[in-house]
Amino acid sequence: MTLLLAAVIVAITLGVTFWASRRNTSAGDFYVAGGKISATQNGVAIAGDYMSAASFLGITGLIALNGYDGFMYSVGWFIAYLTVLFIVAEPLRNLGKYTLADMLVYRLKDPRVRTYAALSTITISTFYMIAQVVGAGSLISLLSGGLIKAELAIPLVGVLMIVYVVVGGMLATTWVQIIKAALLMFATVVMTVLILNRFGWSFSNLLGQVEAKNGAEFLGAGVKYKNPVDLISLGLALVLGTAGLPHILVRFFTVPTAQDARKSVVWAMVLIGAFYVMTAFLGNAANVLLGKEAIESANKAGNMAAPLLAQALFGGVGTTGGEFGLAFVTAVAFATILAVVAGLTISASTSFTHDIYNGVLKGGQASETDQFRVARLATVAVGIVAILLGLLAKSQNVAFLVALAFAIAASANLPVILFTLFWKKFNATGAIWGLVGGILFTLLLIGLSPNIMKIDPETVTTGRHLIQANAIFPLENPGLISIPAGFLFAVIGTMIGAARRNEADDARHFEEMQYRAYTGAGMDGSVAAHD
């Protein structure tokens, strides 16, 4: 049943991919669907790109097992879009053509910046992708009742994402994301209505039953997070990281104008907000209807809470309705994984081809045909690397990789984006320092944190930590330290570079950038690949 529904979803998405392939004939089509996606479509696609398995299965499980603490993730992931809306979306659309690097180079007029911006994009996308692919392996094996092992599931997901992107480019990726967002919203709304129906249309009543089952502390904060500093650090990385995530940023190049970019974010906020509000209902209902023991026995991290909840809501174990509910939600989770990895793949291969191959190696002179060919080759390479890394890391604890991706985006990309847009004296040296320093420092802190360094009890065999020792750096998420450090690196670099600058030129470049960013004038002109 589950396999049948999953097969239907795969068939539909592949159908869309082959339909899109007829309109995927040039590099511009491949990178950003020719910039012809409508604001509404793009908004739904952003939602589809953003709501990963971590959101749907992860948060539902977190709330079911820890109560209120899990819901705080939902809030941070939603509020992050205000940063995107107010600061990043419109200037990015006005200044860039295909990638974040375009915007930085337009302002800083130094081709070296392109290399580092691309490295940052590829690093973030790769970490995010390993987390998704490993997650996909264990989830699909879990969801199929052990029928499809992780060793088979990882290549399966990898091959599918390569097909979507190589054959259909950004257009197919966008539609896979739209279909997935629609399925996910539909499933979540239906489940929420069924939950409300069960609990007398009262959230208070639902919480009352949670309290009766687990005690009062479950309704308040602190079941999972004992350390307040950790919470604040995590919140900072979530809220500031989204605005620097390459696979979200690339979505703003798929629409024609800055106004469309703005409308996209607003549409995405409606969907994403509604979805995250509903996670409070899903998580708490899973706790009451299934109980913590049943959820934990299916999967320690709580990833099975949402599918099992659907089973219970649709009639329970062994009923036709229940089995259908389980199968449907499982298939939706599968679609979720596919849409997110496709989005990550295309952002990595676009950055490699447009920034590194064409921008740096070919000095911006590569022909369309040539770029298109390299982009598809790069996609296959990215896909194969993701599959191999996913297989290697399949028994590791990789949940922190998503937090790491957010922390790097917030510590390396965001300071550079902000200074590019708002700081007159900012220069290329500062951007390079900010990007490299932000990435390396965040990696260092994570390497010394409990994510990597932790003594596991002998009984733990899967998800063991890499270094069996006590952590040197105490925070799970380095945001609180690494974000200010990222800004500091950018400032130091700017000062070092200032000695060799022509200030009049810099001021003029800033002024030109500002004019284009705020008015959109001349944005259809091609972006100069070099100064």
Next chain:
Amino acid sequence: MTVVSAQPSSSSTRNAAYHQLVAQRNSFTLTMTITFLVLYFLLPVLAGYNKPLMAQKVLGNITFGYVLAFLEFVMGWVMAYIYVVKARTFDRLALEAQQ
């Protein structure tokens, strides 16, 4: 080699609408950003340092923590709406700036 742009390239040659746009947009962005960051960080700060308040029941069994979290969502949507309305002015000024 420098790409020659067709637009005038020193700020003195920009018109009044443009200067108005930059000033208004910058102050609006700054105000909104600081506001939402402060309001958002209430949540993790209170969750970390004032657990009794977060567990306080305010509406039936709904705790202050949940009310605050739901209010954060409302805040997000309201601020997005305010921005959309304000952005109409920015769009108009942006058009005038290019005259």
